[in-house]
Structure formats: C-alpha cells, structure tokens
Amino acid sequence: MIERLWTVYLSGEIHTDWREQIEDGAKNAGLSVEFVSPVTIHQDSDDCGVAILGEAPSDFWKDQMGSRMNAIRTRTLIEEADIAVIRFGDKYRQWNAAFDAGFCAAMGTPYITLHDEAVNHALKEVDGAAQAVAIDPAQVVKILKYVITGQLDRA
Numbered sequence: 676m677i678e679r680l681w682t683v684y685l686s687g688e689i690h691t692d693w694r695e696q697i698e699d700g701a702k703n704a705g706l707s708v709e710f711v712s713p714v715t716i717h718q719d720s721d722d723c724g725v726a727i728l729g730e731a732p733s734d735f736w737k738d739q740m741g742s743r744m745n746a747i748r749t750r751t752l753i754e755e756a757d758i759a760v761i762r763f764g765d766k767y768r769q770w771n772a773a774f775d776a777g778f779c780a781a782m783g784t785p786y787i788t789l790h791d792e793a794v795n796h797a798l799k800e801v802d803g804a805a806q807a808v809a810i811d812p813a814q815v816v817k818i819l820k821y822v823i824t825g826q827l828d829r830a
Contacts, residue, residue, distance in 0.1 A: 678707045681823055684756035684784075685712045686749075687772035688764030693789065693812050697760065700816030706823050711752045713745060713771070720745055753778055758822070760815055761805075763790035763798060773801060780804040789815055 683701075685694045694712065701708045714720045724731065724740025731737035753759060759779045761772050779786040787807045790798060802808045809815045817828050 679823075681706070681708045681757045681819075682755060683708055683710050683819065684752050684759040684775075685710055685762070686753075686759055686775040687762035687769055687789070688766075689715045689717060690764060690766060693762050696812035697815050697819075700813060701819055704816060704820050706819060708819065708823065711756065713749050713752070713775075749775065750778070753784055754782060756784055758819070759784055759786040761786055761788050761801075763788065763794060763801075765791055765793070776801045776804070787815055787818055 683697075685697065694710070694715070698710050701710075714723070721738075721741055723744050724742075725737050727744070728740055731740055753775065759775065761776045761779070763769050763772055776786060776788065778784075785806045786804075787809055788798065788802050788805045789809045789812065792810055795802065807818050809818065821827055
C-alpha cells in the first residue's frame, strides 16, 4: 500500500514559532505531511503589490493590491489542502485567520483551530465550524497523527 502524503495548510499568527513546533512534532512522529503557509514575512505580504506593480495612489489601494496578490496563494493552497490549522494568537486582530477559517468552511476543507482558552467566546462561531479546537501545538500534532495514521496516542 502506498502511503498518502497529506497537505496541511498552516494559517494565522506569524509572531511565534507554533508552525515550527507542529512541523517538528509531525516529523518526529513520522507523519507523511507536507506543510504549506501563506507568506509569513509581514513586510513582504504588505508590500508585494507595490513592489511588483508600482506605487499605489493611497494606502487603501496599496493594501488592495497586496491582499489580492496574496489571495492567489492563500486560496490555491487552501483549496488543495487536506486539512488546515488556523492559529489565533493573543496579539493583534487576526482578521486574515478568521477569513481563512470561513473560506475553509465554505470550501469544505476540514480545519483545526489553535488558540488560548481566553478567546473561546470571541471565536465561538469559528470553533463551531471547526473539526477540532486545540490549545497548543502538541495537541495539533496528536490530532494529525490520529487522523493520518488512525492510531490513538494515549500518552
């Protein structure tokens, strides 16, 4: 039997190492996973439109140019993903992450939310459509291991 390669889209907060924790955990668990993400260098994500297409007449249009270019990557990767993990951090308003969760729900892409319990109320609708809600990257790795291998890690 050929082992299936799972594609996991990692969305959301860019200021901590949660992505690396999940990637390392999956590698250590021997999971057959490819991880993909949006552009996680904040300045590049903000400036891509004007850097490639030229100056914008206002900050609004600078943001529009960049967000539309970023959406090409984001939408494509979510559409091709088997699972998405959407991280909501404790700093900044993560509208992009909430949008990604809504897009996953609309596309039928299963997703796991990852956030501190302090924001449970604020994310109740987002969590309500998720297939799982985790509070730390180690839980996400255990979920991925169970889903991918069918083996329950009881430790």
